[in-house]
Amino acid sequence: MRTHAPGWRARYDQWFTAPQTVVVQPTTWCNLDCRYCYLPFRKLKRQMPAAVAAALAASVAQLTASGSPTIGLVWHGGEPLAVGPQKFTRLLAPFEDLRRAGCIRHYVQTNATLITDTWCELLAAHDISVGVSIDGPATMNALRVDLRSKPAFDRVLRGTQRLRAHGVPFSVISVVTTASITRPEELLEFLAELGCHSAGFNIEEIEGVNAGRQVPTSEQAEEFWRRTLTWSRSHHDRLEVRELDRLGEYLHLIRTGQRAEWDERRHDPIPTVSVTGDVVLLSPELADTAEAAYDDFRAGNILHHPLDEILGHAHRLRYVRDFLTGLDRCQAECPFFDFCRGAQAANRYFENGSLQSTETNHCRVSRQALITALSNLATKEKERTS
Template sequence: MGARPSHVPEIGTRFSTLIVQPATLCNLDCEYCYLPDRGRQLLMPVKVAQRLATSIAQQNSRFPVEVVWHGGEPLTTPLAHMRSLLAPFEQLRQDGQVAHAIQTNATLINQDWLDLIREHEVRVGVSIDGPPELNGIRADRRGRPSFARTMAGIRMLRDAGIEFAVICVVTVDGIGRAEELLAFFAELGCRSVGFNIEELEGLNAHRQQVTPDQARHFWRRLWQLSPQYPHLLIRDLERLRGYLDQTRAGRWTGHALYDPIPTVATTGQTVLLSPELLGVDAPAYEDFVIGNVLTDSLPDLLTGPAPCYVAEFREGLRRCATECEFWDFCGGAQAGNRFFELGRFDTTETNHCRTAYQAVVLAALDLTQGGTQ
C-alpha cells in the first residue's frame, strides 16, 4: 500500500469534528443500536451549547468545525429547543467557523424542520439500510417497521431540494446484495452513500458479524458496478480513490494528526475518539469521560493530561504504523472498535478494519491484478 510512514500521528489537541447529543431519546429501536439511553429523553441545556460555541471560538480554527447533531434521534428534540441550541453557534456559522450536520432516521422530518435545516445550512445524513426487507431491524418500540416513514421524510427533503447523504448499515443479511443496494440508493436521490459494515460495539455485542471474505466480495461487486451509477458517490470507494490520487500526484504526506473527535452528551460530559464510548462503563477506563464542558472548555480539556485510553490508542496507532501494510490508507480506523472487539486500545487488527478498510483495498486489487476470489 505504500512506504512506511516516518512518524506516528499524535492525537490532536484541536478538533475539526464535534459530535453533540441534543437529545438522548430515539423514536426507533433498531436491533443493532449501541446506545444505552435511547429509551428515555434528556435534552441538552442551552448552557451546554453556549459553552461549546465558546470553545469553538477559543480554538479559532482556520477551517469550519463540523458540529454533528447526533442522538438518540436528534429530531426528537422539540423544535423550539433545537433553535435555542443552534443560536449560540449562529455568529460562528456566519463567520465560517462552524458548519452544522445532522444524522437522522428522517421519520420526524416536517416543514418546520426543513425550514430550520435550510436556515442553518445543515448538512443532512439519513440512516436507511436499503429496500424494505433489509430495514426490518430498523423498527420502532412497538416493532412496527420504519421504512415508509423514512421514505416519507426523504421525499420531503427531495421535494424541498435539500441534498442529503445516506449511511447504510450492511448486516449479514445485506452483505450478499450489493447489486440491489446500489440500485436502491441510485434511485433514492442521495448525493452519496456510506456503507457501514455492521460493527460490534456498545449494546450491540451479540449479533452475527460480517466476515472479511464476505466484505471483500461485497466491495468487489461495488467496484464493478459503480461505473453504472456515476452520479452516486460511494464514500468508501471514494476514500481509496482519494488516497491513490494523492499518492500518484506525490501529495501524500502521511497521517500527521488524529482528530480527537470530542463527543458531548446532553449533560456536557465529554469523551474522546469514538462517540460509541459515551455512556459505557468499563473497569479499566471507568466511564471514558475526560471532563464536562460546563466546568472546562474543550481546548482546556484537550490540552490537559491525556486519559489512559487516549495514550493506549496512540500506542495502538504506533503498532499499526509499523506492523500493517494498510496503514497509509487506513490511518488506524476507529478507537471504539478496538475496545469493543478486543477490550483494549493498544491493539491493532479488528474485524471492523478488516471488513471496512482492508477488504476495500483487497477487492480493488482482485480486479486490477486478476485476483481469484
C-alpha cells in the same frame, strides 16, 4: 549516546490534529429501536440544557479564534430531531454568529421519520447538512423498527421525499448486515434512486450493547466491495460512495507524487459532548460507556472546562495513552496501515477489550477487504488484457 522515546504530549501531537468535528448529543432518546443499535440509553428521554449548548458555543468560538479551520458540529443522538423544532432552534442559537461568520457548519444525522415541513424550513434556514440513516429497500431496512417493533421504512421514505420536495440535499449512511451484504447492486440502485448525493456503508460491528448478533465476514465484505467497485465504475455520476472516494483520493495522491500530503494527515480527536456536557474523545461510540478503569471515558465537562483545555490535557488520559500505544503497534505491524491509518478506538475496545490492541473485524471488513477487492479486480483485468 542514549536516546529517549518521545513523551506522551509529543506522541499525541504526532497522531492528532485540532478537532475538525465535534459531535453533539441533544438527546439520548430515539423513537426507533433498531436491532443492531449500540446506544445503551436510547430509551431514556434526557435532553441537553441550553447552558450546555451555550458553553460549547463559547468553547468552539475559542478554537476558531485560535486559527482552527471551519468546525463541523454533528448533531447526533439518540434521534436529534426528537427534541422538536423549537428546542433544537434554542440549542442552535448560541452558534448562530459562528455559523454566519463561516466558523462552523451544522450537520445532523437523523432517521428521517420525524421530518416535517417545519423541520425542512429549519434545516434550510440554518444551512444544515443532512445525513439520513436508511439501510436500503424495505427488506434490507427490516431491522430499523420503532418502539413497538413496527417497521420504520415507510416513515423514513416519507422523510426523504419531504426533504427532496423542499430542495434539502442529503447524504445516506447504511448499515450493511448479513442480510444485505450479498446484494450490493440492489442497495446501490435503491440509494441512487432515493435522491441522496452520497452514501457511506457501515458494515455492522460489534459495538456498545450490540454484542450478540452475527456480523459479516471478511470474505463477504471483499465480495461486497468488489461488486460495489464494479457498479460504481459505471454509475459514479449517479451516486458517490464515501469509502470509494477515500480510496480514490489515497491512490490519486500516491500516483501524483503527493504521498507526503497523505502521510501528514492526522486523526481528528472528535470531541463528543453529551447531554450533560461530559466530553469523550476518539470515538463517539465510547460516550455513555461504563468503564471504571477509564473513568467512563470522560475527558472533562464543557460546563467546567473549555474544549481547548480538555484537548490540551488529552495526552494525560489513560485511555488516550492506550490508544496511542495501539496506533504505534498498528504502524509497525500492519501491511494495510498506509491506507487504514490505524484501527478505530471504539472497535478496539468493544471487539478486543483493549485500546492497546491492533487489528479488529472493522479493519478487516471496512479497510482490508476494500483494498483486497480492488487489488483482485485489477489483477483479473490485467489477466484479461494480457
